[in-house]
Amino acid sequence: MKSKNETKIVSESGSQEIIITREFEAPRELVFKAYTEPELVKQWLGPKGYEMHIDKYDAKSGGEYRYIHTAEGEEYAFRGVFHEVSAPETIIQTFEFEGAKGHVSLETATFEALPDNRTRVTGSSVFQSIADRDMMLRSGMEIGVREGYERLDEILEKGLVK
């Protein structure tokens, strides 16, 4: 399914951050739920063709998460802590790919209610260095983000988020 909503990814030269903006055809409460309930998260987070196994996903302030993406026999594990989860507006968390241990980013997702029951999500990632930020860009994260959001469109459209 090709979405009418474009995923905008901005990463200025010489900066330590990536800013991603995306709109969804669903109310803010539902989009927020899709970000915080593990049974929903595993249905959309990450690139197409990946299985997501959730080790833990305690989406509350002070909670931890860890999940593993699997494709073609390869495993990619990610972990972090939730600094703040304030429904339905804000999620602030750390993020680390266990394959690049010690390289951690701080992720802030802001959920904004738009007219007509639509939602805008703005995600900012700040990295410990410009080199870390550039490593993330080279990792193919853009495809994963775009495809993940298309999968999220689908589960929202199918009414799987209630």
Add this chain to the structure above:
Amino acid sequence: MKSKNETKIVSESGSQEIIITREFEAPRELVFKAYTEPELVKQWLGPKGYEMHIDKYDAKSGGEYRYIHTAEGEEYAFRGVFHEVSAPETIIQTFEFEGAKGHVSLETATFEALPDNRTRVTGSSVFQSIADRDMMLRSGMEIGVREGYERLDEILEKGLVK
């Protein structure tokens, strides 16, 4: 007490980070302890003349902390989560002043063993924006950091960290 060890604070124009470097006349294991054991932390963290009340300080991967600095009847509360605590080398945590809620930084402290039982601590703070970084610099944090490290010199010299 005037320390012979200088606190170097580097914050380049247009960057989202602050890098602080400081050496101590004590072995790495002890300096690391002084950063992670709440009864020690409260004896040095923050500017001179402040009382530190620790609400929680669970310095382990996935743990939370919250403390309140008090001076002249004013209270300043800080909170965050520990993404990683790996003795005696690395502490990665989030940091938020509750008086500026929603403005969070990612702090990485690296402890390096030097010859003669000395230790170098490198602390990096990355902020969600350049404006946030500049707000932190204007807050007088430099004085707090320098004075805190002088207090840490003292408790190390007095043999209070074992």
